[in-house]
Amino acid sequence: MVKCPICGPKLSICCSLLSMWGIVMLGLLGVFYKIHSVALFEDIPLTAEKWKKENYTMSIIYEKYDQTAYNxxxxxxxYILCFIFSCCQQRMNSKASYEMS
Structure with a gap:
C-alpha cells in the first residue's frame, strides 16, 4: 500500500528544482563569504558605528564574514532537507500513478 503524497507531481518537481538551485546558490555564497570576498563586503551585518567602537579592527570584519558564511x-x-522531501514526494506520486494504471 502506497502512502498518500502531500504534494502533487508538478509541485514536487518544481520544489525539487528550486531546492537544487537554493543548494547551489547558497553553497557558493557561503564559500565566497568564507574566503572573505571583497565583493560581498557591503552585505555583511556591520555598521560604521560598531566598527568604530571596535577600533577599526579587521577581526570583527572576519568574524562577520564567517557568521554570514555559516548562515x-x-x-x-x-534546502537539502526540502530537496529530500520533494524527491520522496515524487517517488510516492510515481508509485501511486503506477498502481492506478
Missing part, C-alpha cells in the same frame, strides 16, 4: 551553509542544509 548560508545552514540555509543550504535546510
Amino acid at each position: 548560508c551553509f545552514i540555509a543550504a542544509g535546510i
